[in-house]
Amino acid sequence: MESSMPNTPDSGRSRSRSRSRERIGKLLREGGDVFTVADAARILGLGNEDAAKTLARWCKQGWLGRVKRGIYIPIPVESISKDRALEDAWILIPDLFGLSYVGGWSAAEHWDLTEQIFRSICVFTTRPVAKRQQVIHNIPFVVKHVPTDHLFGLKVVWKKEVKLSVSDPTRTIVDMLSNLRAGGGISHIVDCFKNYTKSPQFKPPQLIEYAERLGNAAVFKRLGFLAERLLSPDHFLVMACKERLSKGNAQLDTALRGNKLITRWRLFVPAMLSFEMEPTA
Template sequence: MKSMKTLGRSTASLLTALHDERRTIFSLDDAVRILGGTKKTVSNLLSKAQQRGVVTRLRRGTYILVPFELGSESVYAGDPWVVADRLFEDKQRYLSHGTAMAIHGMTQQPQILVTITVADRYPETIFAQGTEIRVTGLPISQFFGIGRKWFEHGYVMVSDVERTIIDCLRRPDLCGGFSEIAAGTWMVKEKVKTKKLVDYALQIKTKAVVNRTGFLMASCDLGDEEDMQRLRSALTDTYHLLDPTMPDDGRFNSRWRLRVNVSEEETRMARAKARRDLSDSLPAL
């Protein structure tokens, strides 16, 4: 038999204050700030609230309110994107890489984990009620091309389309490899602002990204000669792998100083699949 979701006076005060603040995900420190008292006392109160199915602990010190409309359900994980964002709301952060691709409609692949970039943070993996959250770090100086995006359950910070492409070219391992990037870019090519994409590629200060951006734009028929010249002027004599997740082989491309270790057939197949998935997702006329 499931326990009743009864509220004591302190728990009711906490929930009222959290709703007033439009906060469904909160920390132990938030609860202490609202209720007063010691951490131990408030932690005991939250433990009892969890037993009654009023809140769910996402991880140590972080909780989420269980919506009343769920009835007797006592465990609630919430929207994974919003949860990941709120876990780091006191820091500069944004949803990135494969997760950002999903948000922008650049992939039809199911996302089994959430990737978030946090300023000056060591990489780690967090599990919050079954959701795997992969955390990667960047210096605060490289935080640009980021904005808010609203969802039904709240807003999240996320990279824009162009920054998403650049991040994925910098870390193909966090989005499924170059073929997935090429397919995703093709899916949103009408939305890509090529001048901004080139600006970002030069601003990120990773040489391999400049090479890969030029190759990607050429393969997706993006940009004009001015865009290409800006990228080519930043090239060095060093060759880089097109996809560092793949074996170190393949032909050399002198125009973009790349070792093309991804077959054209693989990229074509990824695009074809993306085209079919996109077509299947459109409403019938």
């Protein structure tokens, strides 16, 4: 009669480690590149509290990285540090910011409207924003709140099976003219606008439509001013913007107050700024 192996503490720990590895493998296979406590609870068949404790333990063991409270990512075996930047940080955006879209300079990079490379990711979200600048898992984000009725002019993109939205080229330009900081400053916005007018995505009527929906009167003053210099004085955009001028004066560059008033555009322009505004070819 064969004797059975004794049930020692070491064998019990071995079985426990084996079960843990199986559960980790299941989570990594089914959880994707980013997952929440609720995702882990569903995949592992646990309650939310037990799932949270399990994820916290695996973080300490180096299997997972905690991006933010309740949001985790897998750590590759070859990774030196769990605080590494993600290969494509956009996959974090839906879980971090909810109903949102990538915009501003980040969208300009996506649509090849700029040659500049920005380290920060510009995000517009419908969630309340306590801090405009946030660093999450070594990734810097610049975040702006928008109302839900401003979620227009967006395109769906997929990053590693994660679905998210990015402003289309026209909406990107309008957003940057409305919020100059989201455009990286007026000089960069001018370069993006030049590239936009030379691209197949250049849609003047859509620019006017989006600007009207956004509801920032300063956009028409800045857009008309730029179009007059970069396109032509009788271009459709110039005429359409003139028809929509509101009372009062605006600043071309809110970071550098203008001392020269362009009366026909009701726009203060810094005299020291020359944007090399040759007409586009």
